[in-house]
Amino acid sequence: DVKVTQSSRYLVKRTGEKVFLECVQDMDHENMFWYRQDPGLGLRLIYFSYDVKMKEKGDIPEGYSVSREKKERFSLILESASTNQTSMYLCASSFGQGSFRVEAFFGQGTRLTVV
Amino acid sequence: AQTVTQSQPEMSVQEAETVTLSCTYDTSENNYYLFWYKQPPSRQMILVIRQEAYKQQNATENRFSVNFQKAAKSFSLKISDSQLGDTAMYFCAFTNGGATNKLIFGTGTLLAVQP
Numbered sequence: 001d002v003k004v005t006q007s008s009r010y011l012v013k014r015t016g017e018k019v020f021l022e023c024v025q026d027m028d029h030e031n032m033f034w035y036r037q038d039p040g041l042g043l044r045l046i047y048f049s050y051d052v053k054m055k056e057k058g059d060i061p062e063g064y065s066v067s068r069e070k071k072e073r074f075s076l077i078l079e080s081a082s083t084n085q086t087s088m089y090l091c092a093s094s095f096g097q098g099s100f101r102v103e104a105f106f107g108q109g110t111r112l113t114v115v
Numbered sequence: 116a117q118t119v120t121q122s123q124p125e126m127s128v129q130e131a132e133t134v135t136l137s138c139t140y141d142t143s144e145n146n147y148y149l150f151w152y153k154q155p156p157s158r159q160m161i162l163v164i165r166q167e168a169y170k171q172q173n174a175t176e177n178r179f180s181v182n183f184q185k186a187a188k189s190f191s192l193k194i195s196d197s198q199l200g201d202t203a204m205y206f207c208a209f210t211n212g213g214a215t216n217k218l219i220f221g222t223g224t225l226l227a228v229q230p
Contacts, residue, residue, distance in 0.1 A: 043206065045218075103162050106159065106161075
């Protein structure tokens with residue numbers, strides 16, 4: 001089975017802190033994604049990566065950055081956490097172009113609270 | 116830009132009955148994939164069913180089936196013989212299966228199955 005693992009289920013951070021959310025997948029997927037989930041807004045894409053060291057902005061990249069130094073790991077970084085970044089963060093991964101298996105697999109989510 | 120719309124924020128169904136969740140999307144692509152994902156209260160997002168746009172036949176997975184209307188850009192999910200374990204948030208999602216397989220989500224429908 002595909003496994004996508006997020007490093008924390010719950011995090012509480014202070015305003016202004018630098019926050020790292022880690023995600024690891026074990027299926028050799030090319031693509032990895034970070035989404036933010038808020039009630040009534042669904043899942044909004046923050047950043048995605050289609051290869052090591054490659055990244056592209058999603059719909060709401062402001063206040064976030066990402067790092068993908070190894071294929072299996074994709075990190076989301078909040079440079080200076082703010083209260084409006086309190087949310088559920090979901091990591092996902094999928095095979096790349098040319099694969100028949102285009103569906104994404106998700107981690108369990110990280111509930112981040114910024115106080 | 117592609118968009119996915121779910122117009123039913125919440126729905127309720129009695130156990131053993133049938134319920135249909137609606138989804139519409141907008142794209143100029145001819146080849147793409149559509150999905151329904153389920154997120155139970157425990158939060159792990161899992162794939163329920165997928166549909167390839169080039170296939171005319173509607174996808175079916177046990178009690179779950181879709182009504183895919185390509186010309187109308189409609190993709191509804193039918194759950195037959197509803198069970199208490201079907202209580203969850205359901206998300207409709209779209210990807211063009213291109214270089215990044217970026218998934219675009221709707222805002223979700225919260226389904227409550229009543230005993």
